[in-house]
Amino acid sequence: MQAGSAVRRSGGVAPWLLTVLGLGLLALLFLSFALDEPPAPSVPGPRPSEARVAYFEFVTTSDTLWLAEVAEPSRREGLLSVRHAPEYGVLASLSPAGDRVAYTALPPDTAAPGRDSPADLWVVDLREGAEPRRLAGGVDLLVRPVWSPDGELIAVRRSGGAGGYRLAAVSLTDGRERAVLDSPEAAFPVAFTKDGRTLAYVALNAAGSYLRSVEVDGGGQSDLARLSDGLTRDWALSPDGRSLAYVALSYRGGEASSRAFVLDFATLAVRPVGDPSADAFGPVWSPQGRLVIGSLGSGGVALLTADGRALPGPARGFEVPLAAGAGDSGYVVRSFTGSSVSAPGAASLTYIAPDGARKTIASGEVTFVGWIEP
Amino acid sequence: MLAGSSLSIARDLKLPLVFAAALLAVTAAWARPESAAAEGCAFPFVPTTYEDLKDRQLFIDTIELASFDMLFPGDPYFGLGEIEVGPREDRHLEPARVPPVLLKSIAWIESAITQAGTLIPFGSIGPALVSFDCGHGVTQLTTGMTVPEGELGRGSPEQALVATHFAYNIARGARVLVDKWNKAPEERPVAGTDTIGHPAVVENWYFAVWSYNGFTGPGATRSNHPMDPIYGTWPRQPYSCGPKEDGLGHNRALYPYQELVFGCATNPPEVDGEPLWAAQPVTLPDLNDRQVRSRLRLDNFVFPYEDMDIPTPKPLHVDLTPQPDPALREKILGSPVLATHTDAIQIPSSPDGSAAAYLHVFNTGSGVLAWYAVASVPWITITPYTGVAVGLDMPCEPDVPCDRFGHMALKVDPRAAPAGPKAAQVFVYALGLPQMSVIDVTVGTEVAAGTSARGPD
Numbered sequence: 001m002q003a004g005s006a007v008r009r010s011g012g013v014a015p016w017l018l019t020v021l022g023l024g025l026l027a028l029l030f031l032s033f034a035l036d037e038p039p040a041p042s043v044p045g046p047r048p049s050e051a052r053v054a055y056f057e058f059v060t061t062s063d064t065l066w067l068a069e070v071a072e073p074s075r076r077e078g079l080l081s082v083r084h085a086p087e088y089g090v091l092a093s094l095s096p097a098g099d100r101v102a103y104t105a106l107p108p109d110t111a112a113p114g115r116d117s118p119a120d121l122w123v124v125d126l127r128e129g130a131e132p133r134r135l136a137g138g139v140d141l142l143v144r145p146v147w148s149p150d151g152e153l154i155a156v157r158r159s160g161g162a163g164g165y166r167l168a169a170v171s172l173t174d175g176r177e178r179a180v181l182d183s184p185e186a187a188f189p190v191a192f193t194k195d196g197r198t199l200a201y202v203a204l205n206a207a208g209s210y211l212r213s214v215e216v217d218g219g220g221q222s223d224l225a226r227l228s229d230g231l232t233r234d235w236a237l238s239p240d241g242r243s244l245a246y247v248a249l250s251y252r253g254g255e256a257s258s259r260a261f262v263l264d265f266a267t268l269a270v271r272p273v274g275d276p277s278a279d280a281f282g283p284v285w286s287p288q289g290r291l292v293i294g295s296l297g298s299g300g301v302a303l304l305t306a307d308g309r310a311l312p313g314p315a316r317g318f319e320v321p322l323a324a325g326a327g328d329s330g331y332v333v334r335s336f337t338g339s340s341v342s343a344p345g346a347a348s349l350t351y352i353a354p355d356g357a358r359k360t361i362a363s364g365e366v367t368f369v370g371w372i373e374p
Numbered sequence: 375m376l377a378g379s380s381l382s383i384a385r386d387l388k389l390p391l392v393f394a395a396a397l398l399a400v401t402a403a404w405a406r407p408e409s410a411a412a413e414g415c416a417f418p419f420v421p422t423t424y425e426d427l428k429d430r431q432l433f434i435d436t437i438e439l440a441s442f443d444m445l446f447p448g449d450p451y452f453g454l455g456e457i458e459v460g461p462r463e464d465r466h467l468e469p470a471r472v473p474p475v476l477l478k479s480i481a482w483i484e485s486a487i488t489q490a491g492t493l494i495p496f497g498s499i500g501p502a503l504v505s506f507d508c509g510h511g512v513t514q515l516t517t518g519m520t521v522p523e524g525e526l527g528r529g530s531p532e533q534a535l536v537a538t539h540f541a542y543n544i545a546r547g548a549r550v551l552v553d554k555w556n557k558a559p560e561e562r563p564v565a566g567t568d569t570i571g572h573p574a575v576v577e578n579w580y581f582a583v584w585s586y587n588g589f590t591g592p593g594a595t596r597s598n599h600p601m602d603p604i605y606g607t608w609p610r611q612p613y614s615c616g617p618k619e620d621g622l623g624h625n626r627a628l629y630p631y632q633e634l635v636f637g638c639a640t641n642p643p644e645v646d647g648e649p650l651w652a653a654q655p656v657t658l659p660d661l662n663d664r665q666v667r668s669r670l671r672l673d674n675f676v677f678p679y680e681d682m683d684i685p686t687p688k689p690l691h692v693d694l695t696p697q698p699d700p701a702l703r704e705k706i707l708g709s710p711v712l713a714t715h716t717d718a719i720q721i722p723s724s725p726d727g728s729a730a731a732y733l734h735v736f737n738t739g740s741g742v743l744a745w746y747a748v749a750s751v752p753w754i755t756i757t758p759y760t761g762v763a764v765g766l767d768m769p770c771e772p773d774v775p776c777d778r779f780g781h782m783a784l785k786v787d788p789r790a791a792p793a794g795p796k797a798a799q800v801f802v803y804a805l806g807l808p809q810m811s812v813i814d815v816t817v818g819t820e821v822a823a824g825t826s827a828r829g830p831d
Binding site for chain 2: 058059060087088089091109110112113114115116118119141142143144157159160165185187188202204206207208209213229230231232233234249257261279281282320327334336340341342344345346347365367
């Protein structure tokens with residue numbers, strides 16, 4: 001039982017006639033491009049010399065991939081329009097080098113689409129003129145693709161097989177796919193190790209969230225750590241690969257809370273970060289390894305760094321970090337105008353400059369892809 | 375691909391050409407016939423069905439009738455039956471009712487309230503909507519639709535009604551929703567521990583609606599657990615089926631099913647600028663509330679889920695949709711009358727069994743007639759063996775497919791047929807009605823492979 005399309009046709013014209021008319025118009029269109037100079041964009045595009053942000057803007061039947069300057073978001077460029085099943089947007093991730101985007105999307109002609117409809121995996125080069133390439137079909141729409149550090153592999157998840165869930169690695173070189181893990185437990189790919197040979201993933205079962213690893217080439221599996229006795233989310237590996245930050249829904253003494261933690265791989269110690277009385281959101285690392293989390297509690301709202309530094313919150317609402325720039329170049333956050341998780345209000349993609357000034361990058365329904373350093 | 379220039383190209387003079395070409399391409403694609411049925415579902419073909427007009431008024435009226443059990447009361451498969459009411463430890467049965475707005479919202483989320491495939495125009499007749507996981511029609515029923523459940527490996531008459539007739543599909547969807555409600559407390563949690571779990575409270579359907587899409591837990595692709603990490607955005611704005619400019623969320627990939635349905639009830643879809651129903655506020659459990667969060671914790675998501683019971687989310691609401699006029703049932707279902715173009719037909723004989731005779735089914739009455747054909751012998755194959763014949767009172771839009779007749783091909787399986795003269799019968803039933811036609815079938819002299827005896831145009 002799943003969702004359907006809200007878009008319908010009104011019918012009645014012969015397909016051959018439509019095809020002929022369409023071809024004629026396309027020919028006319030081609031001629032018009034061939035004879036004219038390309039139009040000058042009314043708004044300048046982003047400069048490669050500046051930090052940029054990539055994001056998808058959701059529309060009912062297609063999402064548009066935009067590239068915008070972080071500090072001057074009006075300088076933006078539409079790179080790609082991705083048609084997808086009505087009402088179901090894409091899920092994307094940026095390659096480590098910041099030059100490609102992998103995304104999952106439901107094919108536009110999916111009948112009665114739903115979150116569990118088989119999705120396609122695509123990759124597109126952000127360089128001008130590149131066409132997206134379909135790498136695989138039948139993957140899970142909602143599980144974000146994970147890149148290997150060298151950008152040669154993408155980890156995806158498939159559901160419904162004999163094992164329940166399969167984590168697979170797809171090669172960008174030859175498109176070949178290798179099964180990495182078949183698991184009866186729900187498994188989420190988190191990150192590859194630096195050498196790309198091992199994939200860390202989180203497994204969920206009734207006893208909690210577990211961080212495990214598996215050799216990509218079919219080797220052994222390892223239990224790394226029990227992250228929580230409950231649900232965890234927003235797992236983020238530090239740039240040096242030594243720590244994993246995440247948010248856990250914790251239950252202590254009958255109290256429920258959403259808290260951020262950091263796992264140290266060397267000691268396997270887990271330590272909380274942030275205000276214990278506040279809800280935590282979206283831990284992210286800067287390229288230099290500075291951790292920042294969103295915090296919403298009785299003491300107000302703030303972005304907190306792991307060393308306890310608090311950045312002043314917005315005039316109203318609260319913010320969920322999405323990316324931190326290199327050095328002290330600021331943050332990209334999802335801003336909410338409301339005051340609580342249950343009433344978050346309107347959302348927008350926002351840049352926070354080092355001086356605390358905020359600038360809206362995009363309003364409305366936006367899927368953040370990544371921060372691209374110059 | 376729009377690489378090389380900004381999207382300001384859309385404001386260029388070429389825009390009309392781009393749009394026109396794209397529109398024609400899309401329209402040409404839409405003009406293609408619907409794709410084949412999902413493999414392994416109730417039928418090896420996609421049965422035909424009637425599609426409502428764009429305003430969906432017929433289907434929405436049908437939903438309201440179904441919500442009040444006014445379509446097929448007492449029917450063990452298509453009637454609502456009884457519903458359990460009361461606290462976990464003291465449930466009793468009452469005649470079932472479903473808040474109509476929930477059924478409307480479910481129908482919108484499932485199919486945009488359409489019975490036919492997405493390529494089929496409004497106000498027309500064509501292949502039914504069948505999803506990859508065998509969801510059928512308006513309510514996208516998968517329960518009981520994934521494998522043939524009839525005799526001889528066929529889809530059953532009940533399955534045929536679900537696939538072909540919007541009213542039966544909607545009625546069955548309502549019944550399945552009630553069945554999901556009734557799984558509590560033995561197999562599901564109770565929503566409404568402080569309101570005796572009464573089904574008149576819309577919010578108390580939280581777990582039943584969740585179950586309609588599958589009571590799946592954390593990590594699953596179809597997970598509907600509201601705290602599931604599979605929903606990449608946290609927190610998330612309330613979902614809306616309304617206009618894209620309403621400041622709410624519209625990307626369904628970001629929401630568990632019950633949030634889609636409750637959000638759609640609160641923010642109804644619009645067709646040509648008009649909402650399909652009056653907005654009905656429905657309160658979701660407050661995930662900011664520590665008690666609610668505690669109830670939804672991971673280690674509570676264990677069968678039979680008794681530790682997940684929650685109080686009614688506040689403020690609570692009651693759907694005050696008035697009970698429909700009983701006369702509406704007759705108007706919607708009509709009075710179908712079964713007829714066939716002949717009562718005797720001859721199938722040409724061919725060595726490879728490819729020769730066919732065609733039998734045509736009419737509805738000389740009104741409404742939608744779901745027909746179902748059965749041969750008296752196993753060596754006659756009928757394809758398709760179910761579909762619809764549509765009365766003249768059911769409106770079709772101009773210039774859209776509107777073949778009101780049912781058609782089936784009768785063939786002889788030469789491997790199974792006996793030697794010598796062959797005679798048999800085909801029975802054509804009007805499903806849900808006490809009507810049947812009997813067709814005498816004979817097998818003709820052998821003809822070349824591929825030859826068919828055609829019925830009247």
